[in-house]
Amino acid sequence: MTTEQTSPVREDDADLTESTTDASLERTRRRSAEIEREIAADPTRFRVLTGDRPTGNLHLGHYFGSLLNRVRIQDAGVETFVLVADYQVITDRDGVGPVRERVLSLVADYLALGIDPNRSTIFTHSAVPALNQLMLPFLSVVTDAELRRNPTVKSELEATGDRPMSGLMLTYPVHQAADILFCKANLVPVGKDQLPHLEQARVIARRFDERYGRAGDGAQPVFPRPEALLSEAANVLGTDGQKMSKSRGNAIELGMDADTTAKLIKRAVTDADRHITYDPDLRPEVSNLVLITALATGRQPQAVAEELGDGGGAALKKAATEAVNEMLAPLRARRAELAADPAYLLGVLRTGNDRANAVAEATLAEVREAMQMIY
Numbered sequence: 001m002t003t004e005q006t007s008p009v010r011e012d013d014a015d016l017t018e019s020t021t022d023a024s025l026e027r028t029r030r031r032s033a034e035i036e037r038e039i040a041a042d043p044t045r046f047r048v049l050t051g052d053r054p055t056g057n058l059h060l061g062h063y064f065g066s067l068l069n070r071v072r073i074q075d076a077g078v079e080t081f082v083l084v085a086d087y088q089v090i091t092d093r094d095g096v097g098p099v100r101e102r103v104l105s106l107v108a109d110y111l112a113l114g115i116d117p118n119r120s121t122i123f124t125h126s127a128v129p130a131l132n133q134l135m136l137p138f139l140s141v142v143t144d145a146e147l148r149r150n151p152t153v154k155s156e157l158e159a160t161g162d163r164p165m166s167g168l169m170l171t172y173p174v175h176q177a178a179d180i181l182f183c184k185a186n187l188v189p190v191g192k193d194q195l196p197h198l199e200q201a202r203v204i205a206r207r208f209d210e211r212y213g214r215a216g217d218g219a220q221p222v223f224p225r226p227e228a229l230l231s232e233a234a235n236v237l238g239t240d241g242q243k244m245s246k247s248r249g250n251a252i253e254l255g256m257d258a259d260t261t262a263k264l265i266k267r268a269v270t271d272a273d274r275h276i277t278y279d280p281d282l283r284p285e286v287s288n289l290v291l292i293t294a295l296a297t298g299r300q301p302q303a304v305a306e307e308l309g310d311g312g313g314a315a316l317k318k319a320a321t322e323a324v325n326e327m328l329a330p331l332r333a334r335r336a337e338l339a340a341d342p343a344y345l346l347g348v349l350r351t352g353n354d355r356a357n358a359v360a361e362a363t364l365a366e367v368r369e370a371m372q373m374i375y
Contacts (some may be wrong), residue, residue, distance in 0.1 A: 025192055032230040035187065043077030049185035049231075051083030054102035055093075058109045059251035060324070061236045061244035064295050069126060069189055069231055071114040080120040081183050081356065082110060085348075087125035087132070091169045107345045114336035123356035124349060131182040132358035137367060138174050138181075141207035142200070147173060151196050155190045178200035180361045187225040191231050198228050208370075215366035222366045234291055237267035242287040242363050252292075253334055258325040265289070265321045270313035278305040286313070289320045296323035 039046060039253045052058070058067070074080045085105050088311055089096050103124060110122060115169055125132065139166040150173045157165055168175070173196075180188055188198050205223035213223055237243065238250025245251055252261055278301040280287040287301070290308075293316070294301040308315050338345060368374050 006346075008131045014351060021201045025195075028192075028195065028230050029227050029232075035227060035229055039045065040074070042081075042124060045079045046187045047165060047183060047185045048073055048078050048080045048187045049083065049180045049183060049226075050080065050189055051085055051179070052106060053085045053191065054089045054106050055089055055097075056097055056102065056246035057105055057251075057255055059244055059246065059253045060292065061238075061251070063113070063254060064236050065191070065233045067113055069108075069233065070120075073189065073229075074116065074120050076116075076124060076185070079367065080115075081185065081350075082120050082122045083179055084122065085179070087168075088172070088175065091166065091172050091175075102340055103349075104345045105255070105339070107348060108335050108338040111338050111345075111348065113254070117351060120190055120353045121352045122348055123352040125179075127353040128182070128360050129355045130281070130357065130364040131178055132137035133364060134182055134367065135171065135174055135176040135361075137208065137212065137229040137371065138177055138204050138339045139171060141204055141211055142174060144170075146200075147171065154167045158283065173197055173200045174204070177204045180226050181205060181223045181359075182363050183356070184224055184359075184363065186226050187229050188226050189231055189285060191233070195228060195230075198226060201226055208367075212367075212371045222363070222370050233372045234295060235297070236292060237284065237288040239264055241269050253361075254328060254331060255339070257332070261325055261328075262321045265317050265324070268317060268320075270316065275310050276305045276308040276316055277311070278302050286316065289316050293323045294322075296327040 016294055031184060035046075038357065048070075050066070050120065052062070070080065070082065086096070086099055086104050089099055094216070106272060107122060111117065114346075147170050150248075153165075153170060153172060153288070156169055176197050177200055180198070181204070188201075190198055202225045205221065205225050209221040214220065238245060238248055239252070240248065240250045242248060242250060252264060268289060270289070271283060271286055273283075273286075276286060277283060278287050278290045290301045290305050293299075294304045297304070304319070309370065
């Protein structure tokens with residue numbers, strides 16, 4: 001065990017192990033509010049990294065949970081990098097599946113909902129070697145024990161039982177740190193469950209500086225310490241009241257047609273009480289449909305429930321179907337046009353990959369200089 005590991009806990013290390021405590025979460029919320037004000041005053045101070053794994057089609061949970069916020073941040077003038085994390089598909093899977101099809105589907109969704117490739121850089125993991133090369137020095141500043149304490153890794157370890165965990169799954173938090181730090185993103189939109197990953201990136205940035213030093217004139221660390229822009233987005237469930245997921249068959253996908261959406265919502269779970277109320281704790285399935293209707297129409301859930309009154313599940317499902325289909329109609333029309341032109345989608349990716357490579361290679365050059373590996 002090294003001296004660093006046995007020395008007193010530092011501020012960033014404390015954040016890493018306590019990021020889900022009430023006090024730490026409240027600090028993050030306060031700082032997020034400050035950052036929102038700073039973005040309004042000068043968006044050019046920030047660079048954002050966000051993205052998705054291409055493991056399936058994007059759905060309504062993604063739309064309300066993160067996608068709309070990305071467009072808002074981009075439109076506010078913040079430089080945005082959007083990662084299609086194709087390498088991370090294999091962290092917990094034995095193969096890549098129809099990865100090319102899913103990557104293009106993600107790009108079509110991004111463009112249809114308003115991600116502008118002229119203002120945001122859309123790129124893939126596998127096309128940016130210098131990003132992935134950062135894994136080597138980053139792995140040198142973390143320990144096996146730290147990685148196993150990461151909530152995502154820990155839950156995967158518990159879920160796999162006797163099945164060995166892949167090395168890529170174990171080092172997943174380090175790969176995420178490389179995603180954030182390769183472009184020197186200083187802002188990452190996250191939910192509270194992702195805070196430990198962001199804190200790991202902050203710790204890696206600090207330890208790299210302490211262990212290997214700085215490039216150039218040495219005035220600034222090679223890597224910034226990225227901050228969280230905490231998302232308090234509503235938690236939209238699937239039509240069965242469980243987490244929305246394609247594998248469960250409960251997801252309202254952005255690319256679905258109106259008829260398929262209607263059939264899926266018609267099968268949604270409700271209850272026997274005809275009087276519609278919004279009570280997520282006692283009536284989660286009914287309340288989820290109320291919430292979806294409210295989000296799709298820009299209203300408060302309580303107002304939607306009051307309007308439906310004693311209409312029962314049938315009226316609720318009809319309202320939800322109409323609201324979702326009307327809201328997504330323009331996006332779906334645009335998405336269909338984009339999906340019919342894969343050459344354009346590939347062109348968007350090539351342009352984004354070129355931009356990401358230029359940034360990654362410049363960062364890697366600084367890393368080599370700081371590590372005295374320029375030969």
